[in-house]
Amino acid sequence: MKLLYAPASPFARKVRVTAHELNLLPHLELISTAVLPTEHNQQVSQLNPLGKIPVLFTDDGQTLYDSRVICAYLAEVAGNDSLYPRQAHWQHQTDIALADGLLDAALSLRYEQALRPQQHQWPAWIDGQQRKIDAALQTLAASPALQQEHLSAAQISIACALGYLDFRLPELDWRSAHPALATFQAAFGARPSMRSSIPE
């Protein structure tokens, strides 16, 4: 399998961590690229017209995205049935959607503040995304996913979302307001899959 990714992409990190935890890394060729919403990337767009990463190219010729689809596919390939627990299945799926939504807001904030020229930045947009991030952290801090004994896809999603906040929005200082998340991340972040995928 081939994975189109960027070292700094949090959605691609979810896939890399998942592949690592499923012992699939030896079967995964990593192809590094870079995408921005305002620039055309021919290599990525040929595979995913949305111009987004990650994109997985499977051994039997399928082109799969987005990260949620790829992670579930990898669990099936590995014959794993614990990453997506049947118990409280839909709450678990919602936790994944929440962590992904937090990342969407964080990326939107990052694009607004670091990519968009200053005269085109809109304070109301920044406030709105900030509000989503704060509220999402509040809800995730109370999620049963943090206490799950077995590794789950929601835990991976939450950890990669928090890792992105550390990487791009350290001024948010989410640990001070959410000690339960800080405790979770201290333990989860020590896993080899997380340590070997820290963005530079």
Next chain:
Amino acid sequence: MKLLYAPASPFARKVRVTAHELNLLPHLELISTAVLPTEHNQQVSQLNPLGKIPVLFTDDGQTLYDSRVICAYLAEVAGNDSLYPRQAHWQHQTDIALADGLLDAALSLRYEQALRPQQHQWPAWIDGQQRKIDAALQTLAASPALQQEHLSAAQISIACALGYLDFRLPELDWRSAHPALATFQAAFGARPSMRSSIPE
């Protein structure tokens, strides 16, 4: 079950169409609301910290989002196993992600052009989202999902995405460039589930 939705929301329309097709509408109380990324909606944010709709509140007290999670949940509740076909399952999931991604780009374009004050609009952003929409339409026009004999979740996603383009971005005139999509939508749009959920 209770669904928090807005008549104009394309992601909520996916859920309404899915519920209609699964004969679940009699069990679904629709609660209309309105959300904008720059405004706080207390009612929605209490249930979904991302402040987005649709949100489903189930009879056993679960709060579920996003639309992808809710639609899959409804199929399980209805005991339906054809909406998400096992054959070419991952390609089908990718088609859903593609239609959702097209909608994300269309909503981003809409927010940029209709919500953001003119002096803060950024032409490079508009061009980028436009490019994603054009490329997504090109790929969807060749998707096997259009020809599937049995109703599928991907078909619902594609039809609701095209419906949103008609509603908010009619100047795109996607039918001229993509006759295969126009043919699909002419037939699919005639379903009672689609006709009864047309945004006003």
